[in-house]
Amino acid sequence: MSTSLISTVGLLLCLAPALVHAVEIYRPLWARWVVNWVLPFFAPGLPRPSKALTHDDEIAMLDAALGAAPADKAPAAADYIFLMLFEQRQGALAFIAVAAGVAYGLTLPLADRHALHFVFGIMAALFALVNANHAGIPGLGHHPRISRNGRNVGIVFAPFWIVVTILNYLGFTAAA
Numbered sequence: 001m002s003t004s005l006i007s008t009v010g011l012l013l014c015l016a017p018a019l020v021h022a023v024e025i026y027r028p029l030w031a032r033w034v035v036n037w038v039l040p041f042f043a044p045g046l047p048r049p050s051k052a053l054t055h056d057d058e059i060a061m062l063d064a065a066l067g068a069a070p071a072d073k074a075p076a077a078a079d080y081i082f083l084m085l086f087e088q089r090q091g092a093l094a095f096i097a098v099a100a101g102v103a104y105g106l107t108l109p110l111a112d113r114h115a116l117h118f119v120f121g122i123m124a125a126l127f128a129l130v131n132a133n134h135a136g137i138p139g140l141g142h143h144p145r146i147s148r149n150g151r152n153v154g155i156v157f158a159p160f161w162i163v164v165t166i167l168n169y170l171g172f173t174a175a176a
Contacts, residue, residue, distance in 0.1 A: 028092075042149045
């Protein structure tokens, strides 16, 4: 495989998060599409409409979380729910920015891609660590509510992001 092809594949694989999460910029609750139609494959199983969360289900869950907060902490609870959904949208924005960087990087000659490979290589390495952590390997924090499907996502995507890290490292060294 040529260094130019390695570079291109390394960049293209960084599109994965935007392809899955970009719509959440518009509606953060559309993350349910991933929950309903993608994560069941990690069970392993098939999505079932009868088990799919609806918008109303999500609102009821958020309302239940607000209702579970102590009355004197209701404003902080409301801010917490706001922040989770706000961060969901900012994450989608960041993935769209990565996709824009990939699109731009593909127009550049290999020698000019080094900065993109540096940033995307670090991103991929950190994604690999987080996914490995969700899969059960300690390190890089603690997620207090990992579902069975979430663990399986970590098992599948830790190696994926390790490959993306290696490809971006090779692209970086070829471009530098």
